[in-house]
Amino acid sequence: MISIIIVDDHAVVRSGLKLLLSEKEDMTVVGEASEGDEAIALAGQLRPDVVLMDLSMPHGKDGLTAAKELSQILPDTAVLILTMHDDDEYLFRAIQAGASGYVLKSAPHEELVTAIRTVAGGNAYLYPTATKRLMSEYMDCFQAGSNQDQYDTLTTREKEILSLAAKGYANKEIAEQLFISVKTVETHKSNVMEKLGLRSRPDLIKYAVKKGLLNYE
Known part of the structure; x- marks a missing residue:
C-alpha cells in the first residue's frame, strides 16, 4: 500500500485529490498539509512513501523549499510536485531540490496515479513534454x-x-x-x-x- 501526504494550500484541492486517490486499492492518504513546514513535520511523524506537493503556497513555506528539506531528512520518501506551472525554471528547480517527479494539475487523473506509483517504486517521473x-x-x-x-x-x-x-x-x-x-x-x-x-x-x-x-x- 502506497502511503501519501497531500500538500496544497487549497482545502478543496486536497479533498478532491484525497477522494481520487482513496479509490485506488494500492493507495492510502495518511495526512494533509496546507504549507511546507506543516508538511515536513507531518512527514517526519508518518514517514509516507510519497509527498504530493504543490509549489505555490503563499501562507507558509513554499513547495520547492519543503521538497529540498524533505529530500535531505527523509531520503526514502519521494516528493512528487503537482503544480499548475508548466515552466522550465520551476521544473529545473524542482529537480535540483531533489523532487522525484513533476506533474501538472491539468494532467489526466490516470497520469497522476501513474506518477505516484512510479516515484513510490523508486523511479523518477516527468510529464512527456517536460522530458522533451x-x-x-x-x-x-x-x-x-x-x-x-x-x-x-x-x-x-x-x-x-x-x-x-x-x-x-x-x-x-x-x-x-x-x-x-x-x-x-x-x-x-x-x-x-x-x-x-x-x-x-x-x-x-x-x-x-x-x-x-x-x-x-
Missing part, C-alpha cells in the same frame, strides 16, 4: 561541451549503474539486477560521480537526461 524540453536543453549544453565530456571514460558496468541509479533504483536493486554485491555497486557509483564531476542524485538525473539514458514511458 529537458533533453533539448541539456543536449545543447552537451554539444557545447562535448570535448570535455567524460562519459566515454566510464566502463560498461559504470554506464549500466549510472543509468539504473538515475532511474531511481536503490543500490540493493541494482546489485540484484546486475548480479553483483551492494558494495561493488557503491564503489562503481562513487567512481561514476567522481569521473563525471557530479555531486548529488539530481545532478546525476540531469546528466542522464542529457545523455538520453532515461526512457520515460
Whole structure:
C-alpha cells in the first residue's frame, strides 16, 4: 500500500485529490498539509512513501523549499510536485531540490496515479513534454561541451549503474539486477560521480537526461 501526504494550500484541492486517490486499492492518504513546514513535520511523524506537493503556497513555506528539506531528512520518501506551472525554471528547480517527479494539475487523473506509483517504486517521473524540453536543453549544453565530456571514460558496468541509479533504483536493486554485491555497486557509483564531476542524485538525473539514458514511458 502506497502511503501519501497531500500538500496544497487549497482545502478543496486536497479533498478532491484525497477522494481520487482513496479509490485506488494500492493507495492510502495518511495526512494533509496546507504549507511546507506543516508538511515536513507531518512527514517526519508518518514517514509516507510519497509527498504530493504543490509549489505555490503563499501562507507558509513554499513547495520547492519543503521538497529540498524533505529530500535531505527523509531520503526514502519521494516528493512528487503537482503544480499548475508548466515552466522550465520551476521544473529545473524542482529537480535540483531533489523532487522525484513533476506533474501538472491539468494532467489526466490516470497520469497522476501513474506518477505516484512510479516515484513510490523508486523511479523518477516527468510529464512527456517536460522530458522533451529537458533533453533539448541539456543536449545543447552537451554539444557545447562535448570535448570535455567524460562519459566515454566510464566502463560498461559504470554506464549500466549510472543509468539504473538515475532511474531511481536503490543500490540493493541494482546489485540484484546486475548480479553483483551492494558494495561493488557503491564503489562503481562513487567512481561514476567522481569521473563525471557530479555531486548529488539530481545532478546525476540531469546528466542522464542529457545523455538520453532515461526512457520515460
